[in-house]
Amino acid sequence: MKIALVYSSKDGLLKEYISRYGGNFPKDEIPPDFFAEGDSPETIQAIIEALQSKGHQVKSIEADHVLHNELLTYHPDLVFNIAEGLFGDFRESFVPMVCEKFNIPYTGSDPLTLSICLNKARTKEILSYHHIPNAPFKIFTPQSEITFNDFEFPAIVKPVSEGSSKGIYNDSVVEHSEEARERIQEKLSKYQQPVILEKFLTGDEFTVALWGNGAEIEILPIVAIQYNSLPAEAYPIYSYEAKWIWDTPEKPLEIFQCPAPLSFAQREKIERVVLDAYRVLQIKDWCRIDIRMDEYDIPNILELNPLPGILPNPEDNSCFPKAARTAGYDYAGMLNKVVEIAAKRYGIKL
Helix, strand or coil: CEEEEEECEHHHHHHHHHHHHCCCCCHHHCCCCCCCCCECHHHHHHHHHHHHCCCCEEEEEECCCCHHHHHHHHCCCEEEECCCCCCCCCHHHHHHHHHHHCCCCECCCCHHHHHHHHCHHHHHHHHHHCCCCCCCEEEECCCCCCCCCCCCCCEEEEECCCCCCCCCCHHHEECCHHHHHHHHHHHHHHHCCCEEEEECCCCCEEEEEEECCHHHCEECCCEEECHHHCCCCCCCCCCHHHHHHCCCCCCCCCCEECCCCCCHHHHHHHHHHHHHHHHHCCCCCEEEEEEEECCCCCEEEEEEECCCCCCCCHHHCCHHHHHHHHCCCCHHHHHHHHHHHHHHHHCCCC
16 A cells, blocks of 8 residues: 655744744744654654555655645555644644545544644533533633633643643643733743633543544553652643653653553443543544543543654653553554554555
């Protein structure tokens, strides 16, 4: 099969930033986490080699302004999409929209699902409509009056449409309204998008990898996130510091346990909630879903990641590969399983 691996590299995202703002921008004003979702050359090469190991012909293509020309020239049988983009709620939808325009099959969810899942507020509204548990929240825009009424603290402040812990720092947890006001104003200015204020849930946190479609959705072993290895002053959240600064390949944090130490009843509750969310948001092929228990030990959806991180090095603590390894898949086996799932959805014979 001819596969086009379409990605967003860190260098590519920087070029996108420069294209928008010009070359004479103050680099010290770029948030340090701004390009966190871009893939490294090592990750891109590891994916190419994993797909080639099953006999596929693979071409890697940056998801930039000439993507459609590259795809039409290469004419792939399937696009393996991991492209994140940089700006706006539809940045993750760019590649699927191009593929649908030119009738090219691709892995993963469609443009609408990707854009909804990227926007935490729209996701939570849909989940709430379907009675799927998630934390109480408020949305603030640059035009909003910042009022809290009876909102319950502590809470956490996040940019509404980011992933990879962008905009979520240790100081994103706020204990009272004045602290919340300061953090909301700061993030509105820095990330140029609405900000979500969400009740801080105090229970255990887990992340759950799922793949498949229809009646064939499989839940991989659940990953528990254990915060006792974080610095003493840290809040129990998977912040930007925890993900990218404190946890390094040279000195990895012992922050994950897979499979999670859960009773049958606990695992069943979590699996039911994530499966409901997967179906309600109309996820295709694969996703990683983050959840946290509330004070009543009810699993609440934090967010859905239909373009899950897939760092190849086990020391990088990438959770979808961690769950897949526990289920018996090596890196190549995991990625080629996604290809098989997508191919089956399209009726493509491998």
